[in-house]
Amino acid sequence: MAVLLETKSxxxxxxGLKAVNEISMQVNEGEVLGIIGPNGxxxxxxxxxxxxxxxxxxxxxxxxGQNVTNLPPEKMAGLGIARTFQNIKLFKFLSVLENxxxxxxxxxxxxxxxxxxxxxxxxxxxxxxxxKGMEILRKVGLADQAELLAGNLPYGWxxxxxxxxxxxxxxxxxxxxxxxxxxxxxxxxxxxxxxxxLNRGGITCVVIEHDMKFIMNLCDRIVVINSxxxxxxxxxxxxxxxxxxxxAYLGSGLxxxxxxxxxxxx
Amino acid sequence: MKTILKKNPFCGFDxxxxxxxxxxxxxxxxxxxxxxxxxxxxxxxxxxxxxYIVLVSSLxxxxxxxxxxxxxxxxFYCIGAYTAAILSTRFGxxxxxxxxxxxxxxxxxxxxxxxxxxxxxxxxFTIVTLxxxxxxxxxxxxxxxxxxxxxxxxxxPSPGFFGISYSRNAFFYYVLFxxxxxxxxxTNRVLKSxxxxxxxxxxxxDAAAASLGVQVARYKMLNFAYSAFWAGVAGCVYxxxxxxxxxxxxxxxxxxxxxxMNVIGGQGTLLGPIVGSITINLITEMFRSALQxxxxxxxxxxxxxxxxxPQGLVGSINRKAPETEEKTEMKKGGVIDGSAS
Numbered sequence: 001m002a003v004l005l006e007t008k009s010x011x012x013x014x015x016g017l018k019a020v021n022e023i024s025m026q027v028n029e030g031e032v033l034g035i036i037g038p039n040g041x042x043x044x045x046x047x048x049x050x051x052x053x054x055x056x057x058x059x060x061x062x063x064x065g066q067n068v069t070n071l072p073p074e075k076m077a078g079l080g081i082a083r084t085f086q087n088i089k090l091f092k093f094l095s096v097l098e099n100x101x102x103x104x105x106x107x108x109x110x111x112x113x114x115x116x117x118x119x120x121x122x123x124x125x126x127x128x129x130x131x132k133g134m135e136i137l138r139k140v141g142l143a144d145q146a147e148l149l150a151g152n153l154p155y156g157w158x159x160x161x162x163x164x165x166x167x168x169x170x171x172x173x174x175x176x177x178x179x180x181x182x183x184x185x186x187x188x189x190x191x192x193x194x195x196x197x198l199n200r201g202g203i204t205c206v207v208i209e210h211d212m213k214f215i216m217n218l219c220d221r222i223v224v225i226n227s228x229x230x231x232x233x234x235x236x237x238x239x240x241x242x243x244x245x246x247x248a249y250l251g252s253g254l255x256x257x258x259x260x261x262x263x264x265x266x
Numbered sequence: 267m268k269t270i271l272k273k274n275p276f277c278g279f280d281x282x283x284x285x286x287x288x289x290x291x292x293x294x295x296x297x298x299x300x301x302x303x304x305x306x307x308x309x310x311x312x313x314x315x316x317x318y319i320v321l322v323s324s325l326x327x328x329x330x331x332x333x334x335x336x337x338x339x340x341x342f343y344c345i346g347a348y349t350a351a352i353l354s355t356r357f358g359x360x361x362x363x364x365x366x367x368x369x370x371x372x373x374x375x376x377x378x379x380x381x382x383x384x385x386x387x388x389x390x391f392t393i394v395t396l397x398x399x400x401x402x403x404x405x406x407x408x409x410x411x412x413x414x415x416x417x418x419x420x421x422x423p424s425p426g427f428f429g430i431s432y433s434r435n436a437f438f439y440y441v442l443f444x445x446x447x448x449x450x451x452x453t454n455r456v457l458k459s460x461x462x463x464x465x466x467x468x469x470x471x472d473a474a475a476a477s478l479g480v481q482v483a484r485y486k487m488l489n490f491a492y493s494a495f496w497a498g499v500a501g502c503v504y505x506x507x508x509x510x511x512x513x514x515x516x517x518x519x520x521x522x523x524x525x526x527m528n529v530i531g532g533q534g535t536l537l538g539p540i541v542g543s544i545t546i547n548l549i550t551e552m553f554r555s556a557l558q559x560x561x562x563x564x565x566x567x568x569x570x571x572x573x574x575x576p577q578g579l580v581g582s583i584n585r586k587a588p589e590t591e592e593k594t595e596m597k598k599g600g601v602i603d604g605s606a607s
Contacts, residue, residue, distance in 0.1 A: 051477060077479035085477075091470035093534070094463070101460075102467045106479035108460050112488070115459030116452045125460060169478065 010059030034219035082171035092151030103168020316442035322539035324496035330533035333469030338399030344516035346501025361425030372498025418512025532581025
C-alpha cells in the first residue's frame with residue numbers, strides 16, 4: 001500500500017508546553033486509521049498541524065510524496081485534505097445547501113464581475129455547486145433540509161452536515177475529529193457504515209474518537225497518542241493488548257493494587 | 267422531529283422572506299418623492315437619505331457580511347469626496363468620470379490598508395479602521411497645498427447632463443436613486459455568488475472557511491475594497507451635491523453616524539441599511555427644533571434599540587445561533603433520541 005500522508009517527527013510547542021512532540025507516522029492510501037488517546041493528549045493539535053491550521057515548531061509533512069510542511073490551510077484543502085472539527089464549526093447562518101456550496105469554492109473560479117453580470121461562467125459554477133451539492137446532501141440524508149439554516153439542525157445532523165461539507169472538496173483524505181461525539185448508539189452505527197462506504201469509495205480516513213467500540217470496529221490501524229507523543233501503533237487487537245496503552249488509559253498503580261486485594265477492577 | 271423543524275424554519279426570520287419585495291416597494295415609493303413633493307427642503311433631506319443608504323449599505327458589506335467591525339467608513343467617504351473635489355477643480359474632470367474614479371481611489375486605499383489588517387481580527391481591526399479614518403481627516407486638514415486645509419475646497423462645478431437643464435435638487439436625487447439601485451442590485455448578486463458565500467463563511471467561522479479552501483485574507487481584502495468603492499462613490503456625489511468639501515464633514519462622528527444607522531437598521535441584510543438610513547435621518551430631521559437635545563434623543567434611541575432589539579430593526583445577525591427549543595433540550599441531554607432520518 002502506498003503511503004498517502006507522512007509526518008516526520010513533527011512537533012508543536014506552545015511556549016513550554018509540548019502539545020505534539022516528535023510524532024512520526026504514516027497514513028496508507030485507502031485505510032481507515034484511528035487516533036486515540038486520553039483527553040489533552042494532543043490529537044486535535046496533531047490534526048491542526050496536518051491541515052495547516054498551526055505552523056509546525058519542527059518536522060516535516062509529506063502528502064503524496066510532496067513536501068507540504070507549513071502550507072496554509074486553504075492550500076491543504078486544495079490538495080485534497082478535508083477535515084471536520086471537534087466542536088462543530090458550521091456556518092450557522094447559511095443554509096444547509098450553502099454550507100456545502102462553500103466546499104466548492106476551490107473548484108469554481110467566477111469572479112466579482114461574473115457574479116454581477118451573471119455570465120456563462122457564473123451560471124455554470126452555480127449549476128455545478130447546486131447539482132453536486134444536492135447530490136452530497138442526498139448521500140448524507142439531508143436533502144429535505146437543504147433550505148434550512150444550518151444552525152437550526154439538531155446536533156447529530158449538524159455533524160453529518162459537517163462531513164457533507166468536507167466531501168464537497170472531493171478529498172483524498174478525510175480527517176474526522178470525534179465524529180461520533182454526542183451521538184446515540186444507532187446514530188453511531190449509521191455513522192460507522194457511512195464512513196466505511198466513503199472508504200470503499202476511495203477516501204482515506206483518519207478518525208479521532210473516544211468511543212472504543214466504534215474505533216475498534218471501524219479502523220484498520222490505530223495510533224495511540226499520549227502527552228504529545230506516539231505511544232503505540234498497530235492493529236486494534238495489538239493496541240488494546242499493549243501494556244503502555246493500558247497504563248495510559250487506566251493508570252498503573254491502582255489496578256495492580258486493587259487486584260492484589262481481590263477487589264473488582266471497574 | 268421533521269415537523270418541528272419545518273414549522274419553525276427560520277426562527278424569527280419571517281420578515282426576511284419578503285426582503286426583496288419590501289426593498290422594491292420602498293425604492294418604488296422613493297422614486298416618486300421629488301415628483302409628489304415640491305418642497306425643496308424635504309427633497310434635500312430625502313437626497314441625504316439616499317446618500318446614507320449607499321454609505322450604510324457599503325459599511326454593511328463589511329460589518330454585516332464578513333463579520334469584521336469597521337468603525338471608520340467616513341475615511342473612505344472622505345477619500346472619495348476629496349478625489350472628486352481635487353480632480354474636478356484642478357483638472358476639470360467631469361462628474362460622470364469621477365463617480366467611478368472616486369470609488370476606485372477609495373478601493374485602492376482600502377487595499378493598502380488591508381496589507382496590515384487582512385490578518386487582524388475583531389477589536390484589532392476595529393482600532394485600525396478608527397485610526398485610519400482619523401488619519402485621513404488629519405491629512406485633509408494639514409496637507410494644505412493639496413486640500414486647502416480647514417478652509418476646504420469650494421467652487422466645484424455643477425455637473426452637466428448633455429446640456430439638459432434640471433432642477434438641482436431633483437437631479438441629485440435621481441442620480442443617487444440610480445446609484446442606490448445599481449449598488450443594491452450588484453451587492454445582492456455578489457452576496458448570492460461564490461464570493462458572497464466566501465464572505466459569509468468567514469463571518470461565521472474563518473477557521474472552517476479556510477479548511478474548505480477559502481483564502482480568508484484575500485476575500486477579506488476584496489470585501490473591504492468592495493465596501494470602500496461604494497463609500498468613495500457616495501463621497502463623489504456628496505461633493506458635487508454640496509459644491510463644497512471640508513474635513514469637518516468626515517469626523518469620527520460621521521463614521522459613528524453611519525455605523526449607528528447600520529446597527530439600528532440591522533446588519534447582515536440588504537434591507538437593514540435602507541430602514542436604518544430612513545428612520546434615523548427622518549427622526550433627526552423631525553426633532554431639528556429640539557436643537558441640542560436632538561443628539562441626546564438619538565443616543566437614547568441607540569441605547570433602547572440595543573436593549574430591546576439588538577439585531578436591529580431588520581437585521582439577521584443577533585450573534586446568537588438560531589436555536590429551536592428542541593435543540594436546546596437535546597444539548598442539555600447530550601444525546602439525540604430516536605434514529606435521525
